[in-house]
Amino acid sequence: RQGKLVTFGIVPTAPETGFGYIACGAADGHIRQVRGFVEKPSLEVAQGYLASGDYLWNSGMFCFTAGAALAAFREHCPALFAAGEACWAASRGEGSATTEIDADSFAGLEDISIDYAIMEKAANVAVVPASFDWSDIGSWNAMSQLVEPDENNNRAIGETITFASHGCYIHGDDRLIAALGVDDLIVVDTPDALLISHKDHTQDVKKVVQKLKTMGHDSYRLHRTVSRPWGTYTVLEEGDRYKIKRIEVKPGASLSLQMHHHRNEHWIVVSGMARVTNGEKGEFLVHTNESTYIPAGHKHRLENPGVIDLVMIEVQSGEYLGEDDIVRFADNYGR
Known part of the structure; x- marks a missing residue:
């Protein structure tokens, strides 16, 4: 006050x-x-x-x-403050439940902590x-302290087996992990990536992230499951010229009316019902256990007209499968 x-x-x-x-x-x-x-x-x-x-x-x-914070930014970071105002002015969201931050002006903002x-x-x-209980879970070492150790001071989340190993933290999501004859290691296996580190180097994870950013690797900015205003998608598998996704669309939500230059898509409805717009075929319903094919260059749209989640499998194929191969013609979320 x-x-x-x-x-x-x-x-x-x-x-x-x-x-x-x-x-x-x-x-x-x-x-x-x-x-x-x-x-x-x-x-x-x-x-x-x-x-x-x-x-x-x-x-x-x-x-x-808010007033005290804005005054501090205006005084101590005038260039950042002005750039933030310009970014907000360029952002869209009027008449929508969400505001889409303008990507170009946001990318130009200084990368700096408060x-x-x-x-x-x-x-x-x-x-x-x-004096409340608190821990800065800023490293996997800190995370490991939340797990009870065994008789060899190993700590584990998920299905693990250890032999002749001491002082390790093992974190698994989906797979069995076995550690044999190792000491003081951090092993973290997630759907996105596998991390193996000595305990003394867990603070260096940020160097890995910076390297991924320099490489332009998608994993520095996207999880395998990505949230969108309409729902989520999860990349199940990808390889040369193909990618398989699980797509979940919330009731009443729809993706943008869009087109891809380089990829074809096969859609298989697992549960729920899809309303599909597909080029000259127009608009039609696809029920559970049914499928449809979206050729490259076709304007298309996916909607969930029902009251339960729409779950579908999308199989992409083509010479380029990047998320930036998208041309939007209409979108409910101002993108």
Whole structure:
């Protein structure tokens, strides 16, 4: 209410080197001024922070009025503030339940955290020491601490078998994982990717993400299951010139009227009913266990006219199967 930018600091219980810290200043009741923010320290420095009593873990949680935040951005990041205003002005959403952020202007915004942008620069920052249970699950090491260890200090989620292994964290979604004669490894197997790391290098996952981004690899920005305003799609399998998806469309929702230059699509309805628009064939219904074929170059649309979810399998084939091979002619979501 006084216009402060407030953050919540967690009272440290150990000299953690994987967390950021808040340096506290003078106290005003249970609220303290903020002298500064400190990045992940060495063990020796973290031990000094813990002993001093003047440092809190940076939870990354903030509370402020919209007006105070906008004023801080306007003062400390004027270029970012102006670019954000321009992006918002270019975005669409009038008359729709969703707002589609303008992609081109958004891509030009500076990639910066709120800590660097305003919290470390503003003078009106306060911190409330908080004692609720909290952990910065920012690494797989931290995630592993939520799992009870076995007699060899191995921790596991999913179906796992370990022999002569110690101090490992194994996280599996779909498959059996066996670890033989290994120590202090992090193994995370998900539908998207497999990660194998020594415990001392789990903070370097961001380097992998940056490498994927440099390569233009889809996995840095998309999960295997992707949410859309109309529902979801999951990539089940893909290879040279083919891709198989599971598509789920919410009742009453529809995809855009669209066209692809380079791929053909086969649609098989698994459950529910689909209303399909397909080139010169016009509009027709496809029932459970029925299918239809969408040739490249045909305008087409998929809708769910029913009251239950529409689930279908889509088999794509062609010389290019990227998600950017799409021309939209009409869309309910302003894309």
